[in-house]
Amino acid sequence: MLSIPRTVARLVAVPLLAIGLLAGCTPSEPVFKSTDITGAEYGKRFALTDHNGQARTLADFKGKVVTIFFGYTQCPDVCPTALSGMSAVMETLGPDADRVQVIFVTVDPERDTPELLAEYVPLFDKRFLGMYGPADKIAEIAKDFRVFYRKSGDVDGHYTIDHSAGTYAFGPDGRLRLYMKHAEDPQVMAADIKALLAGK
Numbered sequence: 001m002l003s004i005p006r007t008v009a010r011l012v013a014v015p016l017l018a019i020g021l022l023a024g025c026t027p028s029e030p031v032f033k034s035t036d037i038t039g040a041e042y043g044k045r046f047a048l049t050d051h052n053g054q055a056r057t058l059a060d061f062k063g064k065v066v067t068i069f070f071g072y073t074q075c076p077d078v079c080p081t082a083l084s085g086m087s088a089v090m091e092t093l094g095p096d097a098d099r100v101q102v103i104f105v106t107v108d109p110e111r112d113t114p115e116l117l118a119e120y121v122p123l124f125d126k127r128f129l130g131m132y133g134p135a136d137k138i139a140e141i142a143k144d145f146r147v148f149y150r151k152s153g154d155v156d157g158h159y160t161i162d163h164s165a166g167t168y169a170f171g172p173d174g175r176l177r178l179y180m181k182h183a184e185d186p187q188v189m190a191a192d193i194k195a196l197l198a199g200k
Contacts, residue, residue, distance in 0.1 A: 035181070037179050051114050051132070052118065059174065066170040069086070070142055070163060073120045073121075083121070086102050099172070101127070105138070110135070172196065178192055
């Protein structure tokens with residue numbers, strides 16, 4: 001029987017061991033498809049009124065995944081697309097949708113009255129909540145979330161609003177976890193929300 005000298009055996013074993021260690025260091029697949037922003041401190045001062053006239057903070061929804069989108073009811077395309085996308089997400093989630101709270105924060109408090117929000121937002125899903133407040137409070141919260149918005153065109157009542165488009169997601173424990181890009185595939189968003197609901 002052919003014997004392998006110990007020195008040769010050691011020379012072969014060392015690279016094999018190194019390969020094994022490198023394989024163990026290979027990063028696993030990320031849990032989320034959306035951007036993981038765990039640790040960001042956005043939303044600490046979130047306190048607005050929902051379209052039913054009830055004062056709200058994020059603590060009211062503890063135990064649920066909360067998604068927040070900033071927009072306005074007269075938005076021609078971005079906002080309806082975002083809300084329609086979240087409607088599709090809720091449908092995909094099935095029974096788990098009852099553990100999700102979708103929030104739409106107006107950046108147009110001059111025109112978006114509680115009555116208008118109550119009429120508009122639930123059109124996409126009756127569980128969705130529109131949120132409003134004084135203009136300075138909206139500005140403070142938007143700044144906290146790094147959301148940009150400004151009037152464009154005739155500011156004398158006939159204007160549009162340029163604004164950031166994207167959805168923030170908080171886990172059931174109340175921590176900010178994800179940033180979901182605008183017009184993301186609802187299947188991707190639903191999968192990420194399910195992961196949050198599962199405690200990921």
